[in-house]
Amino acid sequence: MSSTPKMPPAQAIHPALWTGNQLASSNGLRIPSGFPELDQQLPGGGWPSNTLVEILLKHQGIGELRFLMPVLRRLSREGRQLVLLSPPHLPLLPTFEQFGIQGQHITLIQTPNPHDRLWAVEQVLRSDSFGALLVWLPEERQLLGNVVLRRLHYQAQRSRGLSVLFRPVRAQTQPSPAPLRLCLTALSPNSLRVHLIKRRGPVLETPLDIALPTPASALPGLMFEDDLKAAMAPRRQELDDALDRGETAQPHTHNHSAGQHPLF
Template identity: 40%
Template sequence: MAEALWRGDALGRSTDTVWPSGFDALDAELPGGGWPGRQLTEVLLPQFSLAEWRLTGPSLRRVVADGAAVTMIGPPKRPHLPGLMQLGLDERHLVWIDARAPSERLWCAEQLIRSNAAGAVLAWMPQAAPEQLRRLQVLAQSFEGPVFLFRPLSARHDPSPAPLRLLATINVDWALDVQILKRKGPAHDTPLRLASIPGGLERVLTPRVMRPSEMRPVAPPVPMAPVSAQPLSGTLSDSPRAPTPLALFPELTDVVGRADPAASTAGAGR
């Protein structure tokens, strides 16, 4: 009986599966030690398309490793597949639903959460009424994976039913500042500074001390002879290679395909 009690000055415990965020400092402040399932996690951002994947990407590797799909609803920009592959997310486990109107985003999120047809749901919700969020929270209680709602910073003072609410901003040196606005536990006022160098830049940006055996003398520069400027000939190609389209999971086709064609569009890229 004592284990079932929760005191407000302690972090809440989760009886469901949690997904480690990939940041030890953040996991130490999240109830259950990671991103929770069966509830909404609301992330507020000053600007979309800057911090979403760097914050949630490391945890989604586990979802993909289990063979489940990561579903994106209404991302403001076309997902960059090479960057997602750096995070360990390949096109076989990504579903991009190009829903743009607020009603389309809400409808798609409701259907995916209700059907429990994906491993994780990421939905961009620039506009959402409190009663719509409450409906999503009720549906999320039967969804096994994490559900992330990305909302603008202007929604900070709006009421939200999400049990976990954070504010993420970009700082210098590719760091993420994450402030926990709401959680099941004591208040946490000090933002967390999380190192978040993109995978493709780690070797370039991370300094390494050279060993003495690796050092080589530097030859003096060779003077260059002057050359006359010549006009460039030829033209650059106007047709860069199109990115690989994101794959659509067959089991999600029935869920997304029930939408009114005028109400939502779903696909794996254009």
């Protein structure tokens, strides 16, 4: 009696297939997150390009931008553009610069009208001219249905950049086509707890505790020599706090509302 042919590995059948007890392999460009413990838990070993990533927040300003600083710095050093679309607060440019991100690599788009915001997201995704797109989506559930999210995901799949959507934590119970969803909660002013609530692979039962970078740890030996470290020491915590609060500066801004005043 002949034996039953052995089923080939799922990924040998198609690179987009994986078994439920293992992480999916990468079928696109992956960008290291800057946190080895997180990369070990992300399919492909880093942040994915050409797909949507959702970051869910219970509160804004807990360190979500510092959480992304390592990958933003990497992309900016490659000369790629970082697009911030409708953040609740204008970013503090000197803080970005302390992390090695120059202002000319940051484009800010403010669209207070939710419909305009969704239109702008699609236009940026279609342009495929960004290294990272960070979007603070409108909270109106009637505007952000599954059809809209699928349309954004379709456009993200046709791009080569990192596409991150910030949403409130209550969106966790709503369906989403994004293959990677994370929920961030604050442990301290300089650390976050990261819950991977959706990924292409097995459920991760235990959250990850991530120490957020500071300018000194982000750029060892590059910007902070001994004398500069001493001079900047009193200001470092102030800069970290300002970034998390989102205090204002003036990056390149496209304002689609006549007479609009800067937020906060």
